[in-house]
Amino acid sequence: MKSKECVNCGSTHFHKVEQGWKCDYCGTVYLKPQKGSSPQQSQNPDTYSKKRPRKVIIAISFVILLIIGSVIFILSNTTSYEPIDTQPANSQSKGAFPGEWTSEIYDSIKVATKHYDADSEKYSFEGGASYEELEKLVGPPDRVTSWEKEKYGMPPKSTATWDQTKDGEYANGSVTITYDKQTKMITDKSRY
Ligand SMILES: [Zn+2]
Structure with missing residues (x-):
């Protein structure tokens, strides 16, 4: 100092x-x-x-746990399909079915169960057959109608209708399949 x-x-x-x-x-x-x-x-x-x-x-x-958590969430939400088990068709079952359809194919299609999520106010489907797998079996439908937008919590859907014979004539019966547009899971089926 x-x-x-x-x-x-x-x-x-x-x-x-x-x-x-x-x-x-x-x-x-x-x-x-x-x-x-x-x-x-x-x-x-x-x-x-x-x-x-x-x-x-x-x-x-925390960030790592968040990533792991979201990966598990995504994996658990991936769609799993029920297989379409078909027995060989016999001539009798051909009856009133259009195109490549048989009663065995129709009967073996599992329709998804509908679930309502009160939190998101949306419906989801699980346990149904894959529409894409079905199309490989019976070929492309003769008509498709699509609903592009979600309605009353129901996801966008399409209905595919087969009503023609292999020769392009109107068949005795028709089959209509409804499927989720996004997951391609079959949510409904009907025939006459
Ligand atoms: Zn001083």
């Missing part, structure tokens, strides 16, 4: 007082560094920097 200049008067003469050093001329007191306070000051950023990575780790693990 003695080698330094007083910031107020420029004097280089100081004398020691209780708090530190006092300028001989103008009386400005220069406090000596306090041993009690300085370690405390360095401790604060220390504990702060120690806590911060822990917060980051918690945040990262």
Whole structure:
């Protein structure tokens, strides 16, 4: 301190007082560094920097858990279909069915069960056969009607109708299949 200049008067003469050093001329007191306070000051950023990575780790693990959770949610929501089990057709069963249809195919089609979710106010379907698998068996329908928009909580759907023979003439009977447009799961069937 003695080698330094007083910031107020420029004097280089100081004398020691209780708090530190006092300028001989103008009386400005220069406090000596306090041993009690300085370690405390360095401790604060220390504990702060120690806590911060822990917060980051918690945040990262939360994000990871969120990702895992949503993946499980997506996987559990993937559509599973019931197989269409068909027995070989006999000539009798051909009867009143259009195109490639047989009563065995018609009877083996499992129609999805409808579930109503009160929270989302929407219907969902599960346990039905795949429309795409059916189309491989009986060929493309003669007519398709589609509802593009969700209605009263029901997802967009299509109805496919087969009513012609293989020769393109009107068959004795027709089959109508309703399926969910998005999942292609069969939700209803009818014939006459
Ligand atoms: Zn001074």
